[in-house]
Amino acid sequence: MGNTVVVGAMWGDESKGKLIDYLAHDKDVVVRWGGGSNAGHTVVVDDQEYKLHLIPAGILHPETLCVVADGVVIDPASFVGEIEHLRGRGISCNNLIVSGNAHVVLPYHRLLDELFEKRKGKKAIGTTGRGIGPAYEDKAARIGIRMRDFVDPVLFPERLAEALEWKNELLVKVFGEEPLSAKAILDQLLPHAETLRPFVDDTALRVAYAAKSGKKVLFEGAQATLLDIDLGTYPYVTSSHPSAGGSCIGTGLGPTQIDQIIAVSKSYTTRVGAGAFPTEQINEIGDTIRERGFEYGTTTGRPRRCGWLDGVALRYSSLVNGLTDLYLGHMDVLSGFEEVKIAVAYEMDGNRIVDFPSDQSRLSRCVPEYITLPGWKEDVSEIKEYSQLPANAQRFIEIVEQHIEVPITTVSVGRRRDQTIFRPR
Ligand code: IMP
Numbered sequence: 001m002g003n004t005v006v007v008g009a010m011w012g013d014e015s016k017g018k019l020i021d022y023l024a025h026d027k028d029v030v031v032r033w034g035g036g037s038n039a040g041h042t043v044v045v046d047d048q049e050y051k052l053h054l055i056p057a058g059i060l061h062p063e064t065l066c067v068v069a070d071g072v073v074i075d076p077a078s079f080v081g082e083i084e085h086l087r088g089r090g091i092s093c094n095n096l097i098v099s100g101n102a103h104v105v106l107p108y109h110r111l112l113d114e115l116f117e118k119r120k121g122k123k124a125i126g127t128t129g130r131g132i133g134p135a136y137e138d139k140a141a142r143i144g145i146r147m148r149d150f151v152d153p154v155l156f157p158e159r160l161a162e163a164l165e166w167k168n169e170l171l172v173k174v175f176g177e178e179p180l181s182a183k184a185i186l187d188q189l190l191p192h193a194e195t196l197r198p199f200v201d202d203t204a205l206r207v208a209y210a211a212k213s214g215k216k217v218l219f220e221g222a223q224a225t226l227l228d229i230d231l232g233t234y235p236y237v238t239s240s241h242p243s244a245g246g247s248c249i250g251t252g253l254g255p256t257q258i259d260q261i262i263a264v265s266k267s268y269t270t271r272v273g274a275g276a277f278p279t280e281q282i283n284e285i286g287d288t289i290r291e292r293g294f295e296y297g298t299t300t301g302r303p304r305r306c307g308w309l310d311g312v313a314l315r316y317s318s319l320v321n322g323l324t325d326l327y328l329g330h331m332d333v334l335s336g337f338e339e340v341k342i343a344v345a346y347e348m349d350g351n352r353i354v355d356f357p358s359d360q361s362r363l364s365r366c367v368p369e370y371i372t373l374p375g376w377k378e379d380v381s382e383i384k385e386y387s388q389l390p391a392n393a394q395r396f397i398e399i400v401e402q403h404i405e406v407p408i409t410t411v412s413v414g415r416r417r418d419q420t421i422f423r424p425r
Contacts, residue, residue, distance in 0.1 A: 002259040003217045005247045008224025009265035009317045011233075012242075013272065013297070013304060015329050016264045017041030019410070020057040020220045022417060028215035029065045029207060030058025032222060033247050034240035036073040036105055036135065038128040039222035040298025044415045050086075051298055054079050055096065056220045059086060062095055065210065067203045070101040070250030071240060073135040074147060075110075076192035083195070098196065099203040100148030101250065106160075107185055108167040109134040115175045125236055126273030128300050136239035138163075150189075151197040157186060207252030217257075219247040225263070225317040226358070233358055236275025244321040262409075263323050265314055266330040267396070270295050270304040276363035279307035279343045293333040308341040308370065311403045316356035318404045326404065328397060329412035331389075332419075337375035340396055343368035344403055371399060381414045386423045 004023060008014045021043045024030050037053040044050075045060060052059070054074060056066045068074065083093050109131030116133070117124045127133060138144035143163060149155045161182055168179035211217055223242035226232045231243050241249060244261045248254055268289050271277045280286065286306040289295065295304040318326065334340055345354050346366035357363050376390035383389055389397075389411070401408045411421040 003211065003219070003253060003257050004260040004262065005219040005221065005244050005258055007221040007244050007261065007263050007321055008242060009263035009326070010224055010269055010310070010313055011226045011271040011277075012224040013270055013295075014224060014264040014266055015042070015412070015415070016221060017043040017052070017057045018329075018412065018415065018417065018420070019262065019264055019327050020218065021045065021060060022420065023218050024058040024061050024064050026216065027058070027064060027218040029067060029210050029217045030056045030220055031067040031069050031207060031217060031247075031251050032056045032072055032220045033069045033249065033251050034071040034242055035222035035238060036130060036132050037075045037078040038130045038132045038238065038299060042298055042415075045417065047416075050089075053082060053299060055082050055086065055093070058218065058220065059091060059093060059096060062092065064095060065206070066096045067207060067251075068096070068098040068102060069203050069207070069252075070099045071246065072099070073103045073105050073132060073139070074098065075105040075130065076150070076189055076196060080192045080195050096199055097201040097203055097206060098147055098199045099250070100146060100200045102147045103135055103139045103144040104147060104150045105131045105135045106145065106163070107188070108164070108171070108180055109138070111171070111177070111180075112167075115177070124274060126275075130299070133239045147196070147200050151193045151200050153190070153193070156190075156193060157182070160185060204250060204252035211253055211257060217253060219251065221247070225321060226313060231320050231358060233275050233360055233363055236273060236360055260324045261321055262325040262327055263317055263321055264327045264329060265309075266293070267309055267328055267334050268293070268330065269307050269310045269313070272297055272300070272302050272304050276360055276366070277305055277307060278312075278346060278363065278366045278368045279310045280305050281307045285337075288337075289333060293330055308343060308368075309400065310368065311342045311344045311400060312346055312354065312356050312368070314400070315354075315404045316358070318406045323406045325409040326401070326406050327410040327412065328400065328408050331393060331397075331411055332379070332381040332413045334393075334396070335376055335378060335380055339372050340375045341370040341372050342396070342400060342403070344371050345369040373399065381419060383413055384421065386411065386421050389421070
């Protein structure tokens with residue numbers, strides 16, 4: 001396959017990093033298109049664990065060009081920290097470039113994220129607190145600071161002074177906070193600007209020329225479809241476009257150049273932060289899934305909310321992403337349940353519905369209707385062939401596939417690269 005997009009199917013944390021790392025083998029370019037250090041990929045290679053937030057997982061392949069594109073919002077300290085950490089582990093990062101058009105997350109964005117959340121009280125989104133929403137707000141309001149300005153030693157202090165005039169008014173007059181000092185921010189960030197300057201490039205052109213010359217591009221999704229600001233469960237969403245369509249915005253490739261769109265889903269559902277979650281299991285089942293699947297956030301360490309696979313949400317995700325393939329992961333975590341469930345419809349206001357209502361108000365009134373299947377006792381984590389999976393596990397996979405009408409071409413049974421089962425169409 002030429003150009004491939006990988007997206008999270010549901011509310012994030014689907015372990016996309018493992019698939020991206022695998023696919024990056026035969027790609028020339030890996031592009032991260034959105035989000036910021038709210039994301040977290042854990043990639044395990046030869047028992048070595050790498051936790052990445054902003055840098056594409058493709059960085060582990062030195063011959064692959066890794067691109068942080070226009071739509072990403074960059075926290076300089078976090079970005080530099082990741083580069084230094086990787087260098088310390090023998091990964092050069094010489095294959096990394098970052099778009100001059102990408103917006104920078106500044107200290108007032110983090111502070112405002114926290115203050116907005118506090119002000120919302122019970123209606124708080126449960127953000128990662130990384131300043132993501134306020135940074136995208138400034139981008140849309142056309143008052144943000146972009147990477148190219150950030151690494152310019154003359155422009156950055158000017159742009160920062162302009163921004164602080166507004167931000168300090170907001171901090172002082174609305175929130176009763178102390179104003180932020182430009183000097184303190186410059187002292188903190190100018191060394192990071194120095195470090196990042198060599199990485200800044202016109203990434204959209206680099207990607208476009210690479211594709212024109214026949215190179216293969218992998219788009220690395222962060223977050224997931226149901227957190228998309230338009231398609232997701234608004235307002236409990238992030239502020240970017242993690243669904244497949246987002247991969248074409250500001251990256252240098254147009255929709256006609258995408259050959260394959262793969263969504264990654266777990267064989268159950270998780271969510272962090274607030275918002276409706278119809279198949280959530282606040283009971284022993286949810287606790288068992290959390291402990292077996294080690295469902296704690298890579299970025300924040302928060303325990304994830306856990307529940308049965310929501311086939312209604314997954315079918316919606318398949319439709320709105322135009323999926324060509326589904327990768328079904330964490331099948332090992334479901335081993336040992338007497339029975340396993342898949343939601344195939346909801347009851348809402350006395351009616352049976354099969355289409356996912358993506359707004360909080362309707363979704364919070366939905367009660368799932370499940371198919372209940374016999375579980376499997378066997379440990380599946382070392383199985384290499386689809387035909388070797390227990391019959392009940394195969395049945396589970398095939399029912400999900402029929403329900404969403406998208407082929408499940410890969411099944412994952414553990415965190416390591418070799419715990420992956422490929423299933424020809
Ligand atoms: P924000 O992106 O920090 O503004 O958070 C908005 C919502 O998206 C919150 O519910 C977060 O928990 C959720 N979120 C953001 N990034 C991720 C992620 O990488 N995985 C799972 N949830 C995420």
